[in-house]
Amino acid sequence: GAVVSQHPSRVICKSGTSVKIECRSLDFQATTMFWYRQFPKQSLMLMATSNEGSKATYEQGVEKDKFLINHASLTLSTLTVTSAHPEDSSFYICSVGGGAHEETQYFGPGTRLLVL
Amino acid sequence: GQQLNQSPQSMFIQEGEDVSMNCTSSSIFNTWLWYKQDPGEGPVLLIALYKAGELTSNGRLTAQFGITRKDSFLNISASIPSDVGIYFCAGRGQGGSEKLVFGKGTKLTVNP
Numbered sequence: 001g002a003v004v005s006q007h008p009s010r011v012i013c014k015s016g017t018s019v020k021i022e023c024r025s026l027d028f029q030a031t032t033m034f035w036y037r038q039f040p041k042q043s044l045m046l047m048a049t050s051n052e053g054s055k056a057t058y059e060q061g062v063e064k065d066k067f068l069i070n071h072a073s074l075t076l077s078t079l080t081v082t083s084a085h086p087e088d089s090s091f092y093i094c095s096v097g098g099g100a101h102e103e104t105q106y107f108g109p110g111t112r113l114l115v116l
Numbered sequence: 117g118q119q120l121n122q123s124p125q126s127m128f129i130q131e132g133e134d135v136s137m138n139c140t141s142s143s144i145f146n147t148w149l150w151y152k153q154d155p156g157e158g159p160v161l162l163i164a165l166y167k168a169g170e171l172t173s174n175g176r177l178t179a180q181f182g183i184t185r186k187d188s189f190l191n192i193s194a195s196i197p198s199d200v201g202i203y204f205c206a207g208r209g210q211g212g213s214e215k216l217v218f219g220k221g222t223k224l225t226v227n228p
Contacts, residue, residue, distance in 0.1 A: 034216075093159070103146070103166065103214075106161060107159045108158050
């Protein structure tokens with residue numbers, strides 16, 4: 001399957017600042033990447049679908065101006081949490097589709113965001 | 117929208133026991149995926165199922181794509197302490213969407 005990395009793995013920031021999270025597909029050219037958010041003891045919630053070279057598609061209830069997604073290349077997508085607030089503290093995970101079956105998604109290790 | 121019902125929510129078993137968990141949906145899915153997530157990490161793909169009736173094994177894990185395309189189960193045989201974690205089912209519905217729908221997870225605890 002596809003190998004996915006995320007950076008940073010953990011970030012602590014002050015309220016009001018912006019945080020950028022990178023998602024890289026290390027061995028697969030991903031035209032589509034996905035961004036999820038996971039709160040403690042809950043399942044993964046899809047935030048947006050990141051399409052290379054075009055605008056991301058956001059899920060209902062996710063503010064596109066707050067969660068900026070850029071998918072500038074086939075191996076890199078970034079999620080920027082703008083003007084972060086404590087309620088944005090969560091575990092952010094990206095995934096890519098890959099391999100012989102495009103229907104499968106492979107996940108990165110996640111980024112833990114804590115907003116003080 | 118599409119939803120997956122995953123059960124049980126949690127399981128406490130003794131090492132060596134077999135485990136079974138399942139997911140059901142009110143709508144048809146074209147793909148079923150099973151993931152394991154350890155604390156503080158991303159989900160890791162265990163088994164992928166693409167055809168109704170398909171039965172696939174990965175070591176001590178076995179999963180099946182229900183014949184009705186509305187359910188899937190995951191079995192773990194002879195559990196060991198490292199099986200501890202949260203298991204998620206995920207499915208892709210009809211219509212060509214790439215999005216996955218996730219179950220709420222089954223938390224497995226294995227007592228040595």
